[in-house]
Amino acid sequence: MDFTLPLTPQYTQTGGTTKAASSSLFGDYAIAATILFTLVVFLFEAYLNFRQRKSYHKTDFPRELETTVGNIDRETKSSAAAADKKEESSKSGSSDDDDKKDKVDRNAPILPQLKSKFSHAQSYGLDKINFSIFSSTYAVTEEVVFLLYGFLPYVWDKACAVGAKYGWTETEHEIKITLLFLGIVTIVGTITSLPFELYSTFEIEKKHGFNKQTLGLFFTDKLKGLVLSAVFGAPFVALLLKIIFMGGDKFYLYVWAFTFVFSVIMMTLVPVVIMPLFNKYEKLPDGPLKDSIYELAGKLSFPLTKLFVMDGSKRSSHSNAFMFGFMKNKRIVLFDTLLSQVSNDEILAILGHELGHWKMGHTVTNFVVTQVYTGFMFYFFSLCYNSHELYRAFGFDDESRPIPTIIALVLFTSTIWAPVDKTLSFIMTVHSRKCEFEADEFSVNLGMSSKLQSGLCKIHLENLGAMSPDSWYSTYHYSHPPLVERLSAMMKLDTAKKLS
Numbered sequence: 001m002d003f004t005l006p007l008t009p010q011y012t013q014t015g016g017t018t019k020a021a022s023s024s025l026f027g028d029y030a031i032a033a034t035i036l037f038t039l040v041v042f043l044f045e046a047y048l049n050f051r052q053r054k055s056y057h058k059t060d061f062p063r064e065l066e067t068t069v070g071n072i073d074r075e076t077k078s079s080a081a082a083a084d085k086k087e088e089s090s091k092s093g094s095s096d097d098d099d100k101k102d103k104v105d106r107n108a109p110i111l112p113q114l115k116s117k118f119s120h121a122q123s124y125g126l127d128k129i130n131f132s133i134f135s136s137t138y139a140v141t142e143e144v145v146f147l148l149y150g151f152l153p154y155v156w157d158k159a160c161a162v163g164a165k166y167g168w169t170e171t172e173h174e175i176k177i178t179l180l181f182l183g184i185v186t187i188v189g190t191i192t193s194l195p196f197e198l199y200s201t202f203e204i205e206k207k208h209g210f211n212k213q214t215l216g217l218f219f220t221d222k223l224k225g226l227v228l229s230a231v232f233g234a235p236f237v238a239l240l241l242k243i244i245f246m247g248g249d250k251f252y253l254y255v256w257a258f259t260f261v262f263s264v265i266m267m268t269l270v271p272v273v274i275m276p277l278f279n280k281y282e283k284l285p286d287g288p289l290k291d292s293i294y295e296l297a298g299k300l301s302f303p304l305t306k307l308f309v310m311d312g313s314k315r316s317s318h319s320n321a322f323m324f325g326f327m328k329n330k331r332i333v334l335f336d337t338l339l340s341q342v343s344n345d346e347i348l349a350i351l352g353h354e355l356g357h358w359k360m361g362h363t364v365t366n367f368v369v370t371q372v373y374t375g376f377m378f379y380f381f382s383l384c385y386n387s388h389e390l391y392r393a394f395g396f397d398d399e400s401r402p403i404p405t406i407i408a409l410v411l412f413t414s415t416i417w418a419p420v421d422k423t424l425s426f427i428m429t430v431h432s433r434k435c436e437f438e439a440d441e442f443s444v445n446l447g448m449s450s451k452l453q454s455g456l457c458k459i460h461l462e463n464l465g466a467m468s469p470d471s472w473y474s475t476y477h478y479s480h481p482p483l484v485e486r487l488s489a490m491m492k493l494d495t496a497k498k499l500s
């Protein structure tokens with residue numbers, strides 16, 4: 001967005017009419033520019049949604065996928081029989097097999113299964129994209145209405161009014177009023193998003209056989225989430241504001257240090273304190289799978305201290321695996337759903353990919369980028385902090401009242417900073433896909449190419465992933481490259497290896 005920023009406080013006597021004129025011009029245009037930007041982004045994303053929607057209407061199985069997966073089936077055919085027999089005994093049975101007829105056969109060729117699930121995957125994708133078109137339209141309408149009707153100043157005034165009953169004043173008790181304000185905003189947000197979440201979970205996911213959670217579990221999760229955001233979010237905001245108040249001109253430096261320390265603390269606490277509140281983590285039982293995972297970790301000098309199985313099946317039959325932890329204390333978590341969907345060798349190949357992310361520093365890079373980004377954001381915020389014209393445009397027009405810091409921050413991030421944020425998140429999405437290819441290559445170089453390919457296909461099949469996504473849509477939204485691109489890239493590597 002190219003509206004210019006008043007970088008200095010606006011209430012100066014010098015500068016005369018020109019300055020006053022330009023700043024009020026900025027004030028007039030700020031809200032229009034923000035709405036314009038919101039709408040342009042919305043229209044662009046809506047266009048992508050419609051492109052993707054069209055791709056879900058295709059009835060022919062994508063030819064490229066047919067070729068690549070056909071290759072995998074041929075490659076594995078010869079070696080599969082012997083290998084699969086060996087590992088069948090070592091499975092740790094974990095998921096309920098109530099809908100067995102719909103389960104993927106781990107030992108059968110993949111292509112016929114993909115083909116038979118194609119139309120189901122298309123209708124699942126279609127339901128999801130239709131829902132997303134509807135919910136994003138609602139979201140942008142809500143955003144614009146809230147902007148035009150001054151939702152933020154309205155809620156701030158309400159928070160002040162409630163605070164006044166306890167003798168709080170805006171100038172002396174800004175932190176307390178801010179927490180009250182955020183509490184109201186959070187509750188309003190939770191309520192307005194509730195129908196959408198309920199529909200997505202209990203209509204779409206359920207219809208396609210993924211949802212495993214009850215309404216009771218859903219609302220318990222919500223409640224836990226709200227309590228956690230009060231327990232961790234409130235002290236965070238309170239300290240952040242204190243630092244801004246006390247930090248002087250260079251408050252962004254102290255804020256930067258603080259957010260860094262806070263994110264390190266949260267990275268430590270989340271797996272130990274927060275994640276167990278939502279799921280059960282059990283040690284992977286002794287057996288060949290556990291042995292081979294430790295062997296792989298040892299080979300790569302990955303300091304694996306704990307290996308868990310998580311009861312993901314409690315909420316959904318979607319599957320996953322991830323790792324976390326600091327420095328010399330790493331943990332790997334496998335969803336119980338994953339264990340029931342792919343073979344041990346395939347799990348190992350998938351972990352080879354995950355460990356590739358670690359070995360090539362992707363996790364560290366992401367952390368550093370986030371920290372640098374936060375630093376820059378607060379630096380630019382410090383430049384606009386006193387630009388009252390901006391806030392006036394959004395309904396905070398009483399000059400006798402100081403602008404609440406939280407409002408300044410919210411307006412800053414949702415107006416001037418929004419284009420920067422959109423751009424960066426697009427760059428990060430593109431970068432993430434590059435990292436995925438690199439991690440695949442890492443697993444391929446460990447000699448697990450064919451198992452990674454078949455494993456990915458099976459996960460894709462189980463999750464009813466998009467089989468022929470729109471190229472624009474996937475470029476903009478996908479953090480992972482489309483299946484067929486990953487398979488083709490690995491096959492290229494295989495061919496190159498055979499030739500050398």
Ligand SMILES: [Zn+2]
Pocket residue numbers: 353354357435436439
């Ligand atoms: Zn990955």
